[in-house]
Amino acid sequence: MKRVAVLSALVVAALALLIAPRPPALSPATTGDAALAQQVRRAAGDAGYQGLSVALIENGRVRHAGVGDTGGPDPRPVGPGTAYELGSITKTMTGMLLADLGLSPDTPVRDLLPAVPFSDPAVGSATLAELSSHRAGVPSVRTTPAGFLRSYLYVFGGADPYAAAGPQQALADAAAVSASGRGKVSYSNLGVSLLGLALAEHARTDYETLLRDRLLRPLGMTSTVVLHPGEPLPAGHAHGRSQYGQPMDPWRDHGHAGAGGAVWSTSHDIARLVQAVMAGTAPGADAAKPRFPAGEHRRIGYGWFTTAYGDRQITWHNGATGGHSTYAGFDPASGRGVVVLGNTSKDVDDLGRRLLGVTPPDGGDGPPIRELLFALTFPFIGLGLLYSAFRNPALDRVSAVSRVLWAALFLWLGHRAGAWGPVPPFAWALGAATLAAATAATLTRWPTLPLASRPPAWHTWLSPAVPAVLLGAFGAFLIL
Incomplete structure (x- = not known):
């Protein structure tokens, strides 16, 4: 035996x-600026990343580099035109829409959505500024038995945990939750989704059209899209994986587009956004102004965070979906900005900070x-x-x-x-x-x-x- x-x-x-x-590991494939690509490889290390598209803004000039590949059945080198799931960087765009539309930031969200039957009056009375700065006390997601099951299908199968939620589902979730801790910053995907839908209702359109007309088109961001469940993914897109190698489904929750659901973009497009915000020429660029305390050494505006690293002030936001991680940030004093898009779940925040010349804090996330x-x-x-x-x-x-x-x-x-x-x-x-x-x-x-x-x-x-x-x-x- x-x-x-x-x-x-x-x-x-x-x-x-x-x-x-x-x-996953970065392949030898390299595109764009060779010196920047070498800098990216040194900063990224060996494990956990598959493809990285990077834009570095210095002295009004943008340099692009791609390292690694798209993955999938036909892997190709990544570059400035490779589409990734953008995730929560979209929250900065929703904040910019708020700043651009001319609405009073103290407007209660129920005034823009009178037909939504909020079960908790505190959610309906949350102001647009509170929703944009995560101070409304709205939970990040609505907890339900179905959502609990989807969370495990996400962990073990890489499935979309939001199940292609549309605008009506997002509003129903917002109507069903209760608020707590109002006035303190507590990160909320659902709160910013609600804000995006409210702004669209005010403009008598949908969020995708509002975003395109008021922000994307004026900035020439032609590769940034909100995808509905039946629409094909962008051509040549990066295929998402976990940092441990598991294939991850794209997230199709277009009802949460204001918070980053089902939004795809490229490093070329997000570099245009960052450059215009730095210059103050973007619609709603004032959203990046830090307004409210958000923890030690950190403040928040409408969507944008600003963190102090010694005497450096970095304005930024990151994003994460099941198989993609993103970061966009800039140093207003030096005029330096960076965009990093990756197609694994390993976060790219520290990589972005290093490219801005900031030493990441010690420790970070635990094992x-x-x-x-x-x-x-x-x-x-x-x-x-x-x-x-x-x-x-x-x-x-x-x-x-x-x-x-x-x-x-x-x-x-x-x-x-x-x-x-x-x-x-x-x-x-x-x-x-x-x-x-x-x-x-x-x-x-x-x-x-x-x-x-x-x-x-x-x-x-x-x-x-x-x-x-x-x-x-x-x-x-x-x-x-």
């Missing part, structure tokens, strides 16, 4: 290495505890079966099949959601080898195993049926 188990483990481990999860647990425990659920195959005289066929199926399911989940970077991907192959050894050892005992340790009843078959259904459902979800 031991010899068969060891041989099976070795064979499967070798095969598993071929499909083991691999964290990804949840993903580390997935990587260190999920692949090794088969250890329980391995022990039983050698040590448990009461092992039966039903429980053996059940344990194989559960171990296979968790091995798969670990592949999809583990922290493969901090944990070497070889660990996953080792987990696959453990399951193979356990299965082989169990099969050698199969002829002597009873069907069940007790007389079978209907619930006996639930033990293998549940993991089998979950495996099938997860496989169908990933395929479809």
Whole structure:
């Protein structure tokens, strides 16, 4: 039995290495300004990024560079025209629309949306300025059982956690939540989504048209779009992945476009935005003016944050979707600005700061505890079966099949959601080898195993049926 188990483990481990999860890394592909591209590579390091499109603004001049590739079935070098999911940088544009439309920032949002039945009067009385500066007390998202389920489909399957929410769903979510902590900055995607929809209602149009007419068209940002669920992604777009290698679906929540949902753009376009805000010529450029305290060394305007690094004041915003990370910032004193767009979930904030000549603060985010647990425990659920195959005289066929199926399911989940970077991907192959050894050892005992340790009843078959259904459902979800 031991010899068969060891041989099976070795064979499967070798095969598993071929499909083991691999964290993304920048390819040698380079476009644009060679010196800037070299600077980007030095600042980015090796792991976690797949493609980076960068624009650096200095002395009124914009330099572009691309390093890495788009990923996907036909990877191509990235550049200033490569489209990425923009994420929350769009919040700065919504703030600029507020500044440009001439509305009083103290206008309650209910005045612009009289038909929305806010369940909490505090949400309806939130002012436009409060929504834009995250001081309205509106939660970031509405918590529901369906949303909770989607969050796990996002973690394990890379699915869109917002389920293509449209404007009516966004308004319904805003109408259903309660506000708390009003007056203090608490980041809220839902609050800025509500603001964008309110501004569009005031202008008697939709958010996409308002954004295009008042901001994108005047600035010549022709590659920035809000995509509806049925629309194709931009040609030659960057394909999103997690920083550990998992493919991630694009987010189609165009109802949350004001906060960054379903918005795609290029480093060329966002450089035009940053350059115009720096020059004060962009519509609503005054939105970048810091107005309210937002934590230690930080203030916020309408969408734009300003953070002090010693005697430097950096005005900025970042963005993050399932498979893309973005950063736009500038130093008003030096006239230097930067845009960084990446097609993995690894944030690009520190990279952007380094290109602005700012040393990122020490520490930063802690280790990804949840993903580390997935990587260190999920692949090794088969250890329980391995022990039983050698040590448990009461092992039966039903429980053996059940344990194989559960171990296979968790091995798969670990592949999809583990922290493969901090944990070497070889660990996953080792987990696959453990399951193979356990299965082989169990099969050698199969002829002597009873069907069940007790007389079978209907619930006996639930033990293998549940993991089998979950495996099938997860496989169908990933395929479809």
